[in-house]
Amino acid sequence: MADPGEGDRMGTNRLESFSDGVIAVAITLLVLNITVPPPGTSDLAHFLGHQWPEYLAYMISFLTIGIIWINHHAMIGRLREADHTILILNLLLLMTIGILPFATDLVAKHRHESLAAAIYSGCFTLMAVVFSLLNRQVLIVRGHLLAETLPLDERRQIWRRAASGVVPYVFATALAFVSAYITLGICAAIALYYATPLASTR
Amino acid sequence: MADPGEGDRMGTNRLESFSDGVIAVAITLLVLNITVPPPGTSDLAHFLGHQWPEYLAYMISFLTIGIIWINHHAMIGRLREADHTILILNLLLLMTIGILPFATDLVAKHRHESLAAAIYSGCFTLMAVVFSLLNRQVLIVRGHLLAETLPLDERRQIWRRAASGVVPYVFATALAFVSAYITLGICAAIALYYATPLASTR
């Protein structure tokens, strides 16, 4: 930070620490969506079994947020410093992650509803889109802020591979109006795919 | 920390880490204010559409807290170490940030009420005032704790530019008694302004 009067450039340490904080809180708040049976519930097993969508939604969202964290880490790891546009795009990304506890609760409580599934998957889509915009800024527009020099071609290629992750979420969202369960299934499949070693070669 | 019996001077690392934590939690708790329609809600679309003020308030508060975080980072980044007064003023700043999930929920649930809008905007005003006091302490009163030597004139100028950010919030608060919507509009406009590249030249 050469010019102390210039508050817009910053090293990436605190950007990471703040982002880690928001993502960690969002991922942990997901548990508040799982209903504890009120005292006096007569058939506990039935009550708990009946709310399987809450567990499923918890797992999908937890994995998805965790994977976006891994990708976020890799992206920011490439940066030497951040400028105002990167800070603001990162803030928008955190905003789309921060809304996920709501979307997760919504789809768990209304699993038959196409609209709820579409909003759930739509939030993932939005998150993926903002991530791609931020990634594009980091890799292509602000290439001079990268920690390491990379030819533009290679940076474009990295970006395209990452950006293609938006596509399945668009499908999942559109298919919500066929069946909410298809949407949930695709979201689960995407999360599982990225959790396997298959995705580690990206 | 030359004198281990002196607990009041500290490097800024942990000050940043604690502040990042509080701001990250406060910004992420905002999502708890968005109501999930209870199971069995017949017209989900209507219910969700009807609560647009909750989404709007979420976005305004998220952006505003995010921007105060960016400014906080820039301010602390200038410090080499913090003394007791800076720690306490920083704590008061965090207290005004910590109250925002309440103020956000209040204005979202009572959007017609001038009082709710005035409190919402008033909390932003308070936050901006405490930020200015802390900034003044950092830049002017405790100039010897800065990481880099700057002429007093320049420091005063930086402070004045930053402190002028209080003014629009005072207007927004006063205008709540004309219409709560004007207040919300001004708060949204301030957040959007700082999110654009326009603000990055401050």
Added chain:
Amino acid sequence: MADPGEGDRMGTNRLESFSDGVIAVAITLLVLNITVPPPGTSDLAHFLGHQWPEYLAYMISFLTIGIIWINHHAMIGRLREADHTILILNLLLLMTIGILPFATDLVAKHRHESLAAAIYSGCFTLMAVVFSLLNRQVLIVRGHLLAETLPLDERRQIWRRAASGVVPYVFATALAFVSAYITLGICAAIALYYATPLASTR
């Protein structure tokens, strides 16, 4: 991070910072499970005394999560860098920790129910199992990522000692169907054991 196109290897700093965040939020959310008597409660002492299982469950879970944090720290401290498998196993570990505020609330509100105690202890078992898998990956499978070279025999021994911690949780879970209180007692005893200097010689 030699190859910026390779997002899967990372230093352990941010892995620690994210894990610390999730564990810190989960451990602090436990307090939300303790019921505040509604205003107007006539016999406050009776109400507060009656909910002793909430305090007990808070303490057991707090200690247990705290001890897993200590162990997590020691485990990650051995790593020089993390790969995709380690990141994903760590994410699964955080998922099992993240569910504990739910399981804690469940057992506190339904302390007579074997099922609730079995789920509570079962969550601890699951956490211990995933911890062991991650620990095995760190110590044995990915030995080349360790910060310090250790003979395989010694690494196996460290792992076995750590993995044996799963056993008492399996017993505690099985015994829930004899009495929920036995399960709670064993879970409390495990937490207390690890909190004493006895455990520090592991």
Added chain:
Amino acid sequence: MADPGEGDRMGTNRLESFSDGVIAVAITLLVLNITVPPPGTSDLAHFLGHQWPEYLAYMISFLTIGIIWINHHAMIGRLREADHTILILNLLLLMTIGILPFATDLVAKHRHESLAAAIYSGCFTLMAVVFSLLNRQVLIVRGHLLAETLPLDERRQIWRRAASGVVPYVFATALAFVSAYITLGICAAIALYYATPLASTR
């Protein structure tokens, strides 16, 4: 960490990061105790004015937790590394901090009740006692882990000065059975005292 098989010694970085996390979450969860008037509340000003004890309790607890954070920082800043006993005592300290959102809500909702005030102040007392025990361990028992060599006499003196902070909380707790308001007043006075420059010469 010379011996990788020894997980009980650790540098203080992650101890600080985890403690910062827990304290930051606890201090920010305090806001959840402030009731948002339900939609349709006719006299918003009356409702909000009537719950002044919630604002007061928020402020006292926020300041008190913030000050314990400042003291915690100073204490850990003296350490070069932590052992098992220090980790466990620190965990117990975090447990007493983690309970404060409950105690704060309790006293705010039952401000006329001596019992509620005694529990509130009692939690502060407990926190101060555990802090003193931890501080004693750091300064006196484990003096060889300090970052800087200090004569035992001086360390004892530092400790005694710090430990004396328990006394006013004991008084505040005992006086709850005279009047809950006296207790609240003393707790507020203690927080304000430590927030002034008076306390910075400790």
